[in-house]
Amino acid sequence: MKRLMLWVPLALFFGFAGLAAYQLTQPKDEFIESAMVGQPMPQFDLRPASPDRPGVALADLQDGKPKLLNIWASWCVPCIAEAPQLEALREQGVEIVGVAIRDKPEDVAKFLERYGNPYTRIGADDLSEIQLAIGSSGVPETFVIDGNGIIQHQHLGDIRAEHIPMLLQKLQEAGS
Amino acid sequence: MTRAVIIAIACLLGLASIASAQQSLPPAPLAYEQLQDPAQEAAAQDLMQTLRCLKCQSQSIADSDAPMAGDMRHQVRSRIAAGEEPEAIRAWLVERYGDYVSYAPTVSETTWPLFAIPLMLLVIALFVLRGRFRREAK
Amino acid sequence: MIAELGLAALWLAAALAALQLIAGALSQRDESGELASLARPAAIMQGLLAGFAFIMLLWLFAVTDLSVKLVADNSHSAKPMIFKLAGTWGNHEGSMLLWVTVMALAGSLIALLERRLPERTMQATLAAQAFVGLGFYAFLLLSSNPFERLPEPALEGAGLNPLLQDIGLAFHPPTLYFGYVGLSVAFSFAVGALLTGRVGPDFARAMRPWVLGAWIFLTLGITAGSYWAYYELGWGGWWFWDPVENASLMPWLAATALLHSVSVLAARDALRAWTIMLGVVAFSMSMLGTFLVRSGILTSVHAFAVDPERGTFILALLILYVGGALLLFGLKAGSVAEGERFSVTSREGALVFNNVMLSAILGIVLLGTLYPLLTEAFDVRVSVGPPYFNPVGAIFTIPMLIVMAIGPLLRWKGDSIRRIKLPLAIVAAIMAAALLLVIVMGDYSILAMLGLAIAIGLAVGSFMPLRGRNLRRVPIATWGMVVAHFGLAVALFGMASESAFSEERLAAVEIGQSAQVGPWTVTLDQVKPVAGPNWTAIQGDLSAKYEGGETAILKPQTRNFWAPEQETTESTLATRWNGQLYAVIGNEAGQGRWQLRLWWKPFVTFIWYGGILVALGGLLALIGRLRGDLKRRHAKARLEEQARYRDEEAPV
Numbered sequence: 033m034k035r036l037m038l039w040v041p042l043a044l045f046f047g048f049a050g051l052a053a054y055q056l057t058q059p060k061d062e063f064i065e066s067a068m069v070g071q072p073m074p075q076f077d078l079r080p081a082s083p084d085r086p087g088v089a090l091a092d093l094q095d096g097k098p099k100l101l102n103i104w105a106s107w108c109v110p111c112i113a114e115a116p117q118l119e120a121l122r123e124q125g126v127e128i129v130g131v132a133i134r135d136k137p138e139d140v141a142k143f144l145e146r147y148g149n150p151y152t153r154i155g156a157d158d159l160s161e162i163q164l165a166i167g168s169s170g171v172p173e174t175f176v177i178d179g180n181g182i183i184q185h186q187h188l189g190d191i192r193a194e195h196i197p198m199l200l201q202k203l204q205e206a207g208s
Numbered sequence: 209m210t211r212a213v214i215i216a217i218a219c220l221l222g223l224a225s226i227a228s229a230q231q232s233l234p235p236a237p238l239a240y241e242q243l244q245d246p247a248q249e250a251a252a253q254d255l256m257q258t259l260r261c262l263k264c265q266s267q268s269i270a271d272s273d274a275p276m277a278g279d280m281r282h283q284v285r286s287r288i289a290a291g292e293e294p295e296a297i298r299a300w301l302v303e304r305y306g307d308y309v310s311y312a313p314t315v316s317e318t319t320w321p322l323f324a325i326p327l328m329l330l331v332i333a334l335f336v337l338r339g340r341f342r343r344e345a346k
Numbered sequence: 347m348i349a350e351l352g353l354a355a356l357w358l359a360a361a362l363a364a365l366q367l368i369a370g371a372l373s374q375r376d377e378s379g380e381l382a383s384l385a386r387p388a389a390i391m392q393g394l395l396a397g398f399a400f401i402m403l404l405w406l407f408a409v410t411d412l413s414v415k416l417v418a419d420n421s422h423s424a425k426p427m428i429f430k431l432a433g434t435w436g437n438h439e440g441s442m443l444l445w446v447t448v449m450a451l452a453g454s455l456i457a458l459l460e461r462r463l464p465e466r467t468m469q470a471t472l473a474a475q476a477f478v479g480l481g482f483y484a485f486l487l488l489s490s491n492p493f494e495r496l497p498e499p500a501l502e503g504a505g506l507n508p509l510l511q512d513i514g515l516a517f518h519p520p521t522l523y524f525g526y527v528g529l530s531v532a533f534s535f536a537v538g539a540l541l542t543g544r545v546g547p548d549f550a551r552a553m554r555p556w557v558l559g560a561w562i563f564l565t566l567g568i569t570a571g572s573y574w575a576y577y578e579l580g581w582g583g584w585w586f587w588d589p590v591e592n593a594s595l596m597p598w599l600a601a602t603a604l605l606h607s608v609s610v611l612a613a614r615d616a617l618r619a620w621t622i623m624l625g626v627v628a629f630s631m632s633m634l635g636t637f638l639v640r641s642g643i644l645t646s647v648h649a650f651a652v653d654p655e656r657g658t659f660i661l662a663l664l665i666l667y668v669g670g671a672l673l674l675f676g677l678k679a680g681s682v683a684e685g686e687r688f689s690v691t692s693r694e695g696a697l698v699f700n701n702v703m704l705s706a707i708l709g710i711v712l713l714g715t716l717y718p719l720l721t722e723a724f725d726v727r728v729s730v731g732p733p734y735f736n737p738v739g740a741i742f743t744i745p746m747l748i749v750m751a752i753g754p755l756l757r758w759k760g761d762s763i764r765r766i767k768l769p770l771a772i773v774a775a776i777m778a779a780a781l782l783l784v785i786v787m788g789d790y791s792i793l794a795m796l797g798l799a800i801a802i803g804l805a806v807g808s809f810m811p812l813r814g815r816n817l818r819r820v821p822i823a824t825w826g827m828v829v830a831h832f833g834l835a836v837a838l839f840g841m842a843s844e845s846a847f848s849e850e851r852l853a854a855v856e857i858g859q860s861a862q863v864g865p866w867t868v869t870l871d872q873v874k875p876v877a878g879p880n881w882t883a884i885q886g887d888l889s890a891k892y893e894g895g896e897t898a899i900l901k902p903q904t905r906n907f908w909a910p911e912q913e914t915t916e917s918t919l920a921t922r923w924n925g926q927l928y929a930v931i932g933n934e935a936g937q938g939r940w941q942l943r944l945w946w947k948p949f950v951t952f953i954w955y956g957g958i959l960v961a962l963g964g965l966l967a968l969i970g971r972l973r974g975d976l977k978r979r980h981a982k983a984r985l986e987e988q989a990r991y992r993d994e995e996a997p998v
Contacts, residue, residue, distance in 0.1 A: 034680070035680055038675060038676045038679050038680055039676045041623065041626075041627075041672050041675065041676075042669070042672040042673055042675070042676050045630070045668055045669060045672055046669065048716065049661065049664070049665050049669065051716075051719060051720060051723060052637070052641075052643065052661055052719070053661060054723060055643045055719055055722065055723065056641060056643060056654055056657050056658055056661065058722075058723075060642065060643070060654075062645075064262055064305055064306075064308055064309075064727070065306070066304060066305070067302075067303060067304055067305060067306045068303075068304055134233045134275055134279070135233065136233055158233060158236075159236045159279050159282055159283070160236075160275075160276060160279035160280075160283075161279075161283070163276075163279075164279070164280065164283055164301075164304065165304070166304070167304030167305050169262040169263065169276070169305065170262070170263065170276075234933075234935070234936060235933070240852050240854070240932060240935070240941050240943075241852055241854070242850070242851070242852050253850065257732070258731060258732065258733050260729050260731075265645050265646055266586070266588050266589065266645045266646050267586070268586075268731070270581065271579065271581040271583055271586070272581075273580075273915070273932075306726075306727060307726070307727070307728040307729065308727040308728060308729050309729070310729060311729045311730065311731025311732060311733055311734070312731065312733030312734065313728055313729070313730055313733075313734055318721055318724075318726045318728060319717075319721075319728060321713075321717070322713065322714065322717055322730065322734065323738075325709070325710075325713050326706075326709075326710055326713070326738050326741065329706045329709050329710070329742075330706070330741065330742075333702045333703070333705075333706050333742075336702055337698070337699065337702055340698060
């Protein structure tokens with residue numbers, strides 16, 4: 033018994049070393065997943081963020097058609113990289129609803145003018161209220177919402193070309 | 209090495225380099241403003257110190273200048289002002305972000321060892337002391 | 347040329363470390379062998395060469411030699427000289443070189459001075475020290491060469507992180523390295539003693555100055571680091587239970603336990619295997635800390651020089667040293683005899699209690715720090731913070747502190763409670779009265795109230811060992827203990843007071859307007875731009891009146907550095923004997939108003955005064971022990987001389 037006790041420290045240490053070695057091989061991702069996937073969108077009503085598009089309210093997401101809800105901001109650099117991919121999605125007939133986080137109307141207008149406007153509606157979320165309510169923790173993030181306003185999928189970070197088929201697939205699943 | 213050498217407040221670095229250069233909207237009303245009622249403000253402060261800033265590297269929302277931390281402070285203060293219980297607000301956030309957002313782990317399927325192991329340590333400590341001293345006492 | 351000289355010296359030092367390892371190891375088989383006599387000189391030379399290499403790197407930073415990659419990446423010609431020099435260790439490669447250098451110098455010192463231990467244990471110790479050193483040399487030379495040249499000299503350096511351009515911080519890392527290295531020496535002694543099985547008071551006395559020295563530096567390092575976080579991060583917090591902070595706390599906890607168990611071993615020849623174990627654990631914790639900080643597998647505000655590849659290397663070293671030492675422990679510790687016996691109510695009894703509690707606290711900090719890593723392996727993310735560490739740690743800290751107030755009154759080997767019932771009653775009465783007082787005073791958290799009461803009781807209790815003694819004849823080491831224990835009481839008082847009595851005020855004020863925080867009235871006199879050597883800032887000039895009386899001028903700033911580009915808030919402090927006013931200026935709040943963040947923190951400074959007192963106590967103990975050792979050595983030398991004299995006389 034006493035003899036056995038002498039080996040406990042070594043056993044604990046190897047437990048730690050194994051864990052540390054495993055974690056070193058894992059890519060460190062800083063994204064925090066939302067726990068709201070599968071849940072309905074909360075009640076909300078956002079004023080328009082841009083003069084040429086209407087704002088967004090819960091009812092707009094419950095019209096029976098699946099949509100992408102894109103959380104972005106004009107001050108967000110990855111959002112610039114993402115703009116062409118959103119444009120490509122729009123060209124394939126996807127309806128994209130935007131929520132601009134902590135943004136001024138003139139900045140939003142400038143951004144849309146320079147990088148294109150793939151949105152059918154853009155709501156202004158000045159206090160990150162919707163962002164917090166759906167468990168989003170950064171910009172850009174994109175949610176797949178089905179026709180009943182249920183969150184079906186969350187895409188963290190900017191959308192790249194290789195993500196498009198996956199998003200189309202998710203939209204299709206949400207539509208059926 | 210430690211704290212020492214350190215630091216890049218990632219909130220500053222992360223946001224300053226990527227993003228916040230042009231974030232011109234003023235912070236949320238209650239991000240940098242206290243509640244009138246000292247008891248409510250104290251409750252809000254206690255809660256904010258135990259909520260994690262999601263944009264930062266291991267800081268509470270009470271210790272961060274990141275805009276999102278400010279928005280979360282606004283959220284906490286306005287809910288407390290509306291009479292909501294601090295633990296209800298915590299639960300609301302945990303529902304959205306998981307246990308990660310709260311620095312106060314509660315006993316759950318994933319966190320029970322955090323509480324079981326100290327108990328075990330306590331038992332071992334008592335056992336060791338008792339064993340040691342009973343033997344020596346003779 | 348300078349860089350090449352440094353690199354050459356480093357390679358030579360590494361070769362000497364290899365020689366030291368081989369010589370020390372071979373002498374385990376053949377003590378009289380010629381190789382055995384090489385270990386000491388090799389250790390001394392190795393220290394000198396490593397020191398030379400480090401001076402070369404200092405030189406390169408002093409002259410900002412931009413053809414060296416490390417200098418170009420981390421320095422800037424416009425930086426003040428002191429920060430150029432501090433930049434030498436403000437980066438991964440340089441800090442590793444500093445570590446290796448201090449370690450090699452420590453090796454030289456043991457080789458030069460340590461004569462008490464049996465020669466075989468000594469050789470094993472030097473071999474262990476060389477073995478540990480070799481790993482770090484390999485790390486430096488193979489993957490983190492600080493002397494690497496750029497193909498083309500850079501035009502200008504990239505600069506040092508502005509948060510690091512702070513005088514306190516410039517000396518914070520070396521402080522911790524000295525601590526870690528001291529523990530590496532303790533580790534080598536432990537391994538040496540395990541190899542030869544000679545564990546006793548002599549071993550404890552040889553190890554003790556290193557543990558004490560390491561502990562002093564760790565105490566200072568943590569104290570300084572906490573103060574730095576307090577004024578630099580700009581939100582008034584002084585301890586966040588951040589993984590990196592925990593990484594610096596864990597070696598301290600282990601070293602504190604080791605310090606006390608080594609005293610038992612030196613004085614009473616008890617706790618042999620346990621002391622060895624703590625020697626291994628203490629160094630493991632420094633390595634673990636280094637690993638956590640550099641590998642970046644945990645998220646921290648203080649993440650530094652993060653690189654998974656370096657993490658892999660450090661983990662490999664960790665497994666080699668700690669795994670090896672624990673394997674050795676499992677194999678050999680069973681043959682280390684238990685040591686002398688003692689009763690519950692004895693000095694040893696109290697110290698065993700202290701050790702068990704400290705180990706449990708260490709276990710909890712370790713658990714809380716690593717737990718998020720464990721759940722992440724199962725794709726679940728959790729956060730463990732103050733609401734966990736404070737109460738769970740308190741379960742073990744509070745009994746420890748209470749026993750600490752009376753333990754030093756007990757005699758070695760066996761004593762009775764009845765003998766010390768008067769001081770015991772005094773301490774208990776003071777604690778109870780203090781607790782009652784704070785309960786009456788107001789509605790504070792339970793931990794803060796207990797903290798205040800225990801701090802006051804402990805402060806009185808810490809002086810009890812001096813009761814009834816002729817103060818001039820009290821040994822210096824005993825003074826050390828008294829001062830260190832009193833320092834802990836002072837620090838605890840500061841922590842509890844900060845947590846219970848702090849007041850916060852966030853205000854948006856126009857020029858000329860005032861805001862109230864605690865007893866202070868703070869007026870914003872003006873806001874103006876100012877410029878420094880490598881930054882520009884917005885500065886708020888504040889005048890603060892304490893209860894309508896004395897006035898303090900504070901000038902907090904929001905600084906924008908340009909190399910590298912970064913914004914920092916420079917808080918300012920007005921310090922009184924009874925606390926600190928903490929002021930930060932934030933952004934413009936619209937309509938000509940400015941954001942002020944103000945805190946009044948009663949007795950917060952006691953936290954760091956206490957830390958300094960604890961370190962001072964350690965220093966006194968170290969001086970006392972070294973003097974004792976010297977006396978013993980002289981006495982021994984005199985005896986030997988007399989013996990020789992007699993021998994020479996006798997035959998005639």
